Structure formats: structure tokens, C-alpha cells
Amino acid sequence: MKTQLSSAGNGGTSDRVICDQYAAVPHTADEIVSDPELSEGFLKLVNQHLPPGQQYDAAQLNKRLLNLRRRGEDNGGLIRKQRGFNGRNIG
Numbered sequence: 001m002k003t004q005l006s007s008a009g010n011g012g013t014s015d016r017v018i019c020d021q022y023a024a025v026p027h028t029a030d031e032i033v034s035d036p037e038l039s040e041g042f043l044k045l046v047n048q049h050l051p052p053g054q055q056y057d058a059a060q061l062n063k064r065l066l067n068l069r070r071r072g073e074d075n076g077g078l079i080r081k082q083r084g085f086n087g088r089n090i091g
Contacts, residue, residue: 017049018061018068019078028081029069033062 022029025042032038039058042065047055056064071077 021045022078029065
């Protein structure tokens with residue numbers, strides 16, 4: 001079982017990896033979490049940048065991704081991505 005990094009020690013490093021990799025993909029956090037294929041792809045992408053023994057499993061990464069989304073970019077969380085034509089803010 002892979003372990004999640006705590007908020008102490010390397011937690012900031014794992015959060016930075018998640019945020020950096022999230023910025024590199026075109027999908028929103030909700031899309032990644034709700035689509036098993038996107039989730040698996042994002043998991044592989046993030047774990048490539050973390051040392052062995054400090055990698056996430058899918059459930060842990062999805063939970064962390066949503067927590068970072070809730071935190072917001074101004075507080076060290078995920079960037080806000082533009083919504084597509086189905087978004088609420090485009091009329």
C-alpha cells in the first residue's frame with residue numbers, strides 16, 4: 001500500500017507536485033476524480049515525480065486533489081481552470 005505524505009515534512013513537496021502536474025493537464029479536479037481513466041492517468045503522472053515509499057494510491061490522491069481544490073490557489077491549492085461551454089459562468 002502506498003502512503004500519503006503528511007502535511008508535515010514533505011507534505012508541501014507532494015502538494016507542489018500535485019499542483020504542478022494538475023496545471024499541466026487540461027482537466028478539472030472534478031473531472032479527474034469522477035473519471036477512473038483520468039484518475040489513473042493523473043495518479044501515474046504524480047507518482048512519477050514522487051520518491052518510492054511516498055507515492056499515493058488512487059483514493060488518497062483523489063482526496064488530496066479535492067482538498068487542494070477547496071483550498072484555492074491563493075492559499076497554496078490548485079489553480080482555477082476555465083470552464084468549457086457547459087460551465088455555469090458562460091451564457
